[in-house]
Amino acid sequence: MIGSVILLVYVAIFVLSFLAVRFLVHKTTRDFTSLKTVTFGDESAVTSNRIASIVSVTTVFLIWGSFTGSSWVPGFLHAPGPFVGETSFTYTLETADGVRDDATVYVKVADFGQETESIEAAPGEGIAKDDAVAMNASRTATILFDRNDEVTRKDGARVVAIDGIAIGAGDEIRTETGRFALTDKGAISFAPPSGLQMEPIWLPPPEDVVGRVVEIANEGYRDSTLWRHLGYSLFRVIAGFVFGALLGIPLGYAMGLSDWFRGWFEPIVEFMRPVPPLALIPLVIIWFGIGETGKIILLFLASLWIMAIAARAGVSGVNISKVHAAYSLGASKFQVMRHVIMPNSLPEIFTGARVAMGVCWGTVVAAELVAASEGAGMMIMVASKFQLTDIVLMGIILIGVIGFGIDILMRKAESVLVPWKGRS
Amino acid sequence: MTGLSIENISMRFDLPNGSSVQALKNVSLHLNEGELMSVLGPSGCGKTTLLNIVAGFLAPTEGQVVMNGHKVTGPAAERGMVFQQGALFEWMDVRSNVSFGPRMEGQRPSQYDAHVDHLLNVTGLRDFKDKAIYELSGGMQQRVALARCLANDPDVILMDEPLGALDALTREKMQGLVLKLWKETGKTIILITHSVEEALLLGERLLVMAPRPGRIHKEYNLPFADLGVGADLREVKKHPDYARTREEILEMIWDMEEEIMGRAEAAQ
Ligand SMILES: Nc1ncnc2c1ncn2[C@@H]1O[C@H](COP(=O)(O)OP(=O)(O)OP(=O)(O)O)[C@@H](O)[C@H]1O
Ligand SMILES: [Mg+2]
Numbered sequence: 001m002i003g004s005v006i007l008l009v010y011v012a013i014f015v016l017s018f019l020a021v022r023f024l025v026h027k028t029t030r031d032f033t034s035l036k037t038v039t040f041g042d043e044s045a046v047t048s049n050r051i052a053s054i055v056s057v058t059t060v061f062l063i064w065g066s067f068t069g070s071s072w073v074p075g076f077l078h079a080p081g082p083f084v085g086e087t088s089f090t091y092t093l094e095t096a097d098g099v100r101d102d103a104t105v106y107v108k109v110a111d112f113g114q115e116t117e118s119i120e121a122a123p124g125e126g127i128a129k130d131d132a133v134a135m136n137a138s139r140t141a142t143i144l145f146d147r148n149d150e151v152t153r154k155d156g157a158r159v160v161a162i163d164g165i166a167i168g169a170g171d172e173i174r175t176e177t178g179r180f181a182l183t184d185k186g187a188i189s190f191a192p193p194s195g196l197q198m199e200p201i202w203l204p205p206p207e208d209v210v211g212r213v214v215e216i217a218n219e220g221y222r223d224s225t226l227w228r229h230l231g232y233s234l235f236r237v238i239a240g241f242v243f244g245a246l247l248g249i250p251l252g253y254a255m256g257l258s259d260w261f262r263g264w265f266e267p268i269v270e271f272m273r274p275v276p277p278l279a280l281i282p283l284v285i286i287w288f289g290i291g292e293t294g295k296i297i298l299l300f301l302a303s304l305w306i307m308a309i310a311a312r313a314g315v316s317g318v319n320i321s322k323v324h325a326a327y328s329l330g331a332s333k334f335q336v337m338r339h340v341i342m343p344n345s346l347p348e349i350f351t352g353a354r355v356a357m358g359v360c361w362g363t364v365v366a367a368e369l370v371a372a373s374e375g376a377g378m379m380i381m382v383a384s385k386f387q388l389t390d391i392v393l394m395g396i397i398l399i400g401v402i403g404f405g406i407d408i409l410m411r412k413a414e415s416v417l418v419p420w421k422g423r424s
Numbered sequence: 425m426t427g428l429s430i431e432n433i434s435m436r437f438d439l440p441n442g443s444s445v446q447a448l449k450n451v452s453l454h455l456n457e458g459e460l461m462s463v464l465g466p467s468g469c470g471k472t473t474l475l476n477i478v479a480g481f482l483a484p485t486e487g488q489v490v491m492n493g494h495k496v497t498g499p500a501a502e503r504g505m506v507f508q509q510g511a512l513f514e515w516m517d518v519r520s521n522v523s524f525g526p527r528m529e530g531q532r533p534s535q536y537d538a539h540v541d542h543l544l545n546v547t548g549l550r551d552f553k554d555k556a557i558y559e560l561s562g563g564m565q566q567r568v569a570l571a572r573c574l575a576n577d578p579d580v581i582l583m584d585e586p587l588g589a590l591d592a593l594t595r596e597k598m599q600g601l602v603l604k605l606w607k608e609t610g611k612t613i614i615l616i617t618h619s620v621e622e623a624l625l626l627g628e629r630l631l632v633m634a635p636r637p638g639r640i641h642k643e644y645n646l647p648f649a650d651l652g653v654g655a656d657l658r659e660v661k662k663h664p665d666y667a668r669t670r671e672e673i674l675e676m677i678w679d680m681e682e683e684i685m686g687r688a689e690a691a692q
Contacts, residue, residue: 321511324481329525329576330501339528343515420514423558 002196005079006063013062017055025051061206069197070205079196082137084111086119089163089177091145091188093128096156103128105143109192110136112199127151138194142187153186162188204390209397212390221391222382224374230398232374236292237360237406240299244356248304249349252311257341262312269305277302277363281370290371295364302363303356310352314345347414347421354410361403376402426492428455428478428580428612433487435473435638447473448484449637455629457579460606460613460649462627464620464673466680470638471616475582478614479505492579501525504578506569506586512557519544519553521568525576536575543571546608547601563594567601574609583615587622599625600657607653620673625652625660632673634680636687642676644669 065073069081088106106121114136121132127150135141145159146152160166162180165173172181178192200208216226224232254261255269280298288294318341326340368377380395414421435448447470455461463471476482478489480499489496491503504525505511513521520527522543526536544550547567552560560568566586573581586602587595599622606613617623623630628649634641646669652660660666 319510321507322513324479324499325505325507325511325572326513326524326528327481327499328479328501328503328505328578328582329528329572331524331528335528339524340513343513346515418515420556420558423514 002067002198005196006067009063010059013055013059017052017059021049021051021055064203065206067196067198068200068203068205070207072205072207081197082109082112082195083178083192084109084137087177087192089175089180089190091128091159092161092164093146093149093151093157094160095127095151099127100160101126101128103130103145103149105131105133105145105188105190107133107135107141107190107192110134112137113201123148133190135192137192138199140189140191142183142189144187158186159188201387201389204393208390209394212394213398216391216394221379222373229374229379230376230402232372233361233364233368233376234402236295236299236364236375237357239296240364241303241353241356241360243296243300244303244360245307245353247300248307249311251304252308252313253315253341253345255308256312256315256345257337265308269308272301273305273309277359278366281367284367285371295367295372298367299360299363302359306352306356306359307349310348310355311345313352314348315341317348318344346418350410350414350418350421354407354414357406357410358403361399361406365399427457427459428492429490430454430474430478431487431490433474433477433484433489435470435477435482436485446637448477449639451487451638451640453631453640453643455580455612455614457612458610459628460615460626461629461631462615462617462623463631463633464617464623464677465633465638465641466635466677466684467618468684469633469635469680471633472584473638474633475505475584475614475616478580479503479582501529501576502579504573504576504581506566506573506581506583508585509562509565509589512565512568512572514557517554517556518549518560518568521557522549522553522571522575524572539577540571540575543575546605547571561594563590563598566590566598570601570605574605574611578611580612580614583613585616585618588618595622596657600652602626603649603653606649620670620677621661623673624648624666624670625657630673632676635684641680644673 062073062077064070066077067079069078086106086108088104090102090104092100092102094100103124103126104121106119108117108119110116116134116136118134119132121130123129128145129148129150131143131145131148133141133143146157149157151157159182160168162173163175163177165175167173167180167182169182169184169186172179174180178190181189183189213226220226221229251261251265255265256262277298280301284294284298284301288297322340322344323336326336331339364375365377368375369381372378376395376399380392380399383389383391383395430451430453433448433451434446437445437447439445451470451474463474465471473482477484478496480489480496480503496503513524516524519540523533523536523540526540541550544553547570549564549567549571552564557565557568566589569586587598590598602613602615603626605611615623615626617626624646625648627644627646630644630646632641632643633639648660648663648666651663
């Protein structure tokens, strides 16, 4: 229900902002490049639209805030919230003899996650007495209306109408006050309007998540500060990657240059490549335990094959004319290796490094989910056990931001160190 | 004996499926020092194979190449090569590309600086010497390739369609440059081309090769290269012999291509 509303809103914003930008902004900036024929697969033909990216990110936060009733989003943008406060309805009781009497039920609905406050109601007149019920928003309350009535269900009395609308067993009626039904045993089940907002236990509003970041950054979580958790994860990734590259690159070079090395290692590399690092976690835990060694070895294995294959591709991908040119310019075998084959393989190695860092980051989080006493993955795993959704979300967002940051850094390094990549 | 001798060379490629291709059969020729020979022939007649053998990248199945009295056994600095494209080192700037040969030899900058700068000037690359290779146009890149080869001071320069990827205008300018450098440096040059005009204009000697098996079909001695040094190449084309020779060679190659097509059809 809420899901489809959110999807609709999202699609609507997508379409409307597209149309708005097309007609208001794009018109003035149209130039000849926009007339260029788009060939499929030509990466340069379609570049990403800045405005679309900004609107896209804003939309995500807006929807998040709106459907969680965030205090950062102005009230008129909020999705309708659940009913909170006091309300009441009347029920009509009919005894086995056909005598009817009305009584009122006073309901006090407390907001998500707040303590319910019990309320009192004077019993009133007649055989059916007034009741008072306290409950939480978006919940369903089963009201045992006859606890104080003179004639109870045991005596054959039953509810025949709510707020004057007839109701029987199995019926469900909706009024302004909420949704009513009768349980199998004849009790009233009542749900006040739940609105379209999410409960914090499913999705906390953004300010809660940010509040958690601040809180955990200052006070820490599970005996470690936030920075320590993230630092541990990063340290494992970097250590695993460095070892993987230190062994993988020479291995790839050897496989690219010598048929013996290639023949020897190819079955191993080709076999290990399709094994997802996650599948190695159980074995690594059995062999090395859940400490740092195990995690670093896991990440080492995750990056080793990627780096070896990248280096091998870099070596075998060298244009043979470059090697020939170097030889006929008088270079020795070693010089060809040092001045042609190695630099020529750098772009491939960088691509491999980017992939390896991404895989390592994903793997470390997964490994920490399984077993760790520090780390980003451990943080969200423990929090999820206590249903601390805000910490879980915070962890996921930080993991995403760091993963993205790593990729940006790698790309920066790439454009500085191998500027010729993809341009020859 | 000085110069370059190609002595009775045959080259057979064994294919993985068990058959073999006779790329060259009994090719012999001699080039004196300072001669410029252009090589023409239909596609697949073994021009690149011949050049690779002379450069030392391939060992012939029969025969040998003798250079200044010694047998060629592999690539060496005495035989420089200019490739069609893609053979420059993108990770070095223009100047480092040009000075690659001397640097590999272990020369110090003071030893090669003057020569390299001179070549950059001659090829019109002075203002681009600090640029990266991918920032240059195709014509400039070929000038870098030429300068890089000359900086190494080889005795023989082998060119495999060095101007093939250039537009007509740039190509014409580069042809003038090749002639100029040839006269200035007195190098022995073998130049493979697909353009009959280019072969006529640049080749002091012109070799027409025939396919299946690759062999020498006919050789010409031409005056146009000498006429063209420092002159307008378009004027050279007005020479009475030029048009006649061009038609003759075009027809020759045309016949060969027809024969190949005919054989291909018959085989079907
Ligand atoms: N490495 C190789 N393995 C097998 N056959 C080869 C190899 N190199 C060349 N050939 C064959 O030898 C013949 C001559 O090839 P080559 O490249 O020398 O021709 P070419 O005259 O340079 O042609 P083009 O003008 O198209 O460059 C061709 O039939 C080709 O298929
Ligand atoms: Mg060729």
